[in-house]
Amino acid sequence: QVQLVESGGGLVQPGGSLRLSCAASGRISSILVMGWYRQAPGKQRELVADITSGGTRRYSDSVKGRFTISRDNAKDTVNLQMNSLKPEDTAVYYCLRNQGQIYWGQGTQVTVSS
DSSP states (O other): OEEEEEEOOEEEOTTOOEEEEEEEEESOOOOSEEEEEEEOTTSOOEEEEEEETTOOEEEOTTTTTTEEEEEOTTSSEEEEEEOSOOGGGOEEEEEEEESSSEEEOOOEEEEEOO
């Protein structure tokens, strides 16, 4: 079994920045994809960004140019640098890891408000 622990969420004012991190532990095997999804109240969960084992990055159009996804050297932690945050970025952000099986983190709240 794999556990994913997200950190870095919180309250930030519009135009501010946050950095989310997701660390994997447990029954780790070779990663296929790791990424971030988000779910706002009353909305379905949507892709924010992900990164493949080969380093290919994918971003939602709504965050492209503002967010950057990256991995550390161990390839078991994924980060999301979020800049120029907008109120519409407010959501619970979930880490996803695909290593043949898919695992989800518990979610971390990001609130963008003045």
